Amino acid sequence: MTLAAPLRQPRDTAPEELSGAALRSHARSWLDSNLPAHFRTDRLSPEKPSIDETIAWEAAMHRAGLVGITWPKAYGGFGRSLREHLVISQEIGRTAMPESLNSIGKELAGPIIQAVGTEEQKLTYLPAILEMREIWCQGFSEPEAGSDLAALRTRAERDGNVWRINGQKIWTSGAHNSQRCLLLARTGTVEDRHRGLCLFAVPMDLPGIRVNTIRSIDGKDSFCEVFFDNVEVDEKDALGLPDEGWNAAIRVLGIERATNRMHRAWRFDSEIAHLVSACKSDPRLSALLDDGYYRRRIGASVGDAEVLKSYVETVVEALVSGESIGSRGSLAKLHWSEAHQRFAALAIELLSKASLPHGDAVKAAIARFETIYLHSRAETIFAGTSEIQLGIIADRILQLPKGK
Ligand SMILES: Cc1cc2nc3c(=O)[nH]c(=O)nc-3n(C[C@H](O)[C@H](O)[C@H](O)COP(=O)(O)OP(=O)(O)OC[C@H]3O[C@@H](n4cnc5c(N)ncnc54)[C@H](O)[C@@H]3O)c2cc1C
Missing domain, CATH: 2.40.110.10 (Butyryl-CoA Dehydrogenase, subunit A, domain 2)
Structure with missing residues (x-):
């Protein structure tokens, strides 16, 4: 795929006809064959994607039916179900691609415009977001x-x-x-x-x-x-x-905490697999994988990722059955950010014990997990800090009496 391709191109597949396993297989094979090597954060690459390349890549993902999955066709989307969105998010999660440059447009602004925007606003803003004409x-x-x-x-x-x-x-x-x-x-x-x-x-x-x-x-x-x-x-x-801005803002934040970036649960899973495989490539780290202390900590992260995946699946099923998200997004946000932060610290600690000189697999893992570790410090702050999520869980889910 040429990344410098113009953005307003015809769609390159007929994804509307695909469903279930065929949709998963389409997403997997398209991502495997089109994700440029230098976008992959699990490989050593001297080159980083430029803004123009990122815009072209995300526009291509949209043409392949991997973005705007649940948005109405009239606004450039694919009119699919939330379950199908989940299937594609799982496939995106298993790849080591960078986070979207336009996640605010796709995952916050888009849903809120669909909820409160006029028809003219929907027709103006929504296709421009999906086609990456407006970040x-x-x-x-x-x-x-x-x-x-x-x-x-x-x-x-x-x-x-x-x-x-x-x-x-x-x-x-x-x-x-x-x-x-x-x-x-x-x-x-x-x-x-x-x-x-x-x-x-x-x-x-x-x-x-x-x-x-x-x-x-x-x-x-x-x-x-x-x-x-x-x-x-x-x-x-x-x-x-x-x-009505406050009500709209609260809906934005509810979406931010519950259904957006569903791929994170599966990305977490693939990061654990990457860490284990990098450790296996190194004699000292391989020995540490046999150490009960590190086995327990890696096992705890695997458990955390499993809880998160089943939580995302439960929220999707609840929404498909017509239930509202309510405050439950706070549980997912709190669990993901705290667990991911613990895992990132574990990854850095383990990799610091690698044999010298580092092999390529360890070098690539260090580069990736250093970035993840630094970013994970912010994960318990943005989209509402952990203390704020705990307050919401105490008040609205557990309905505990308010402290003085
Ligand atoms: C990487 C990153 C990206 C961000 N991107 C955006 C963005 O694109 N747009 C945007 O608008 N904002 C963004 N933010 C801002 C983010 O939403 C705020 O940082 C966050 O809401 C916390 O606000 P604050 O930084 O003012 O901290 P404060 O609200 O001042 O909190 C300071 C400390 O006090 C605690 N605290 C505050 N109130 C309570 C309470 N009632 N009970 C218990 N503890 C409390 C907090 O948990 C925190 O530990 C981003 C933040 C980060 C880190």
Whole structure:
């Protein structure tokens, strides 16, 4: 596959006709034959995918029927069931491909636009997300409003046919590469808290928007601070009703914690298999695999990944049966982030004991697991910290009395 291919191409398969095992087999063989070697994070490669290559790759995944699986066909999707989405997520999870550049568009903005957007907004935004013509970022957190999102201060004031936005967002992942921002801004007063908030689909090239990148511990410019100085957003880019932004935001966060990135459970599984295979390639690490201490810890991670996989499958079945996600996404988010962080620390600890000089398999594993380890530090923070998930589980699932 040529990655520099133009984005708006005809679809290269007829995936609508495939189902069940045939769909799984299509996804597996397409990924195996098309994923470029230098995208694979389990191999040593001097070259990293560029933004243009990533955009072309994700657009190709969409043409192959592996993205927008449950979205209606009218908006560029494939109109399939959540169970079929799960099958494809499992296949994506078993490959060592990088996370999507447009996961905010595909997994947060897309579902919320389908829930609260007008027909015109759906036709405008949704195909552009799937075809990778528009990459989205999420402008929720502010310097004084993270866990307590209802404290946010960025203001949106009505001025004729536009909303005038003033304020600052922070930790906005990928804002510097984005064409649109899913912005949560205040239309009422700070004292209104949950009332008087609105969601916007803000074009990132509007005058008055300034983006500064923030370097993260892994040396990447992963997130940004975004300043809005009298930015005029057309009224057609307001999503949902002006005072309904909080309810829409809570739905976004519910989706973020429960059904998006379902592939993570199967990726976790394949990371464990990668660590074990790298250890087997090295005499000292092979010996450690026989050590009861490390066997128990690897076994605990295998158990964690199994729990997570069955949890994802349970949530999918519940949704297919018409039940709502409710607060249950908090259980999956808490379990995945804490368990993955423990596993990443174990991987780094084990690999640090490899024989010298390192063989290629160990070198590749060190490069991959160092990145995973550094990123895992953030996993218990983004999409709601572990303490916030514990609070939600205590209040809404266990209905424990509130502490003082
Ligand atoms: C890698 C990464 C990417 C991110 N990407 C985005 C993005 O794209 N868009 C976006 O809008 N945001 C993003 N965020 C921000 C993220 O949502 C916030 O960091 C998170 O909500 C926590 O907010 P905070 O950093 O302000 O911490 P605070 O809310 O100030 O929390 C500080 C500490 O106090 C604890 N705490 C706070 N309140 C309570 C409570 N009620 N009970 C118990 N403990 C509490 C927290 O658990 C935490 O340990 C990202 C964060 C990271 C790390």
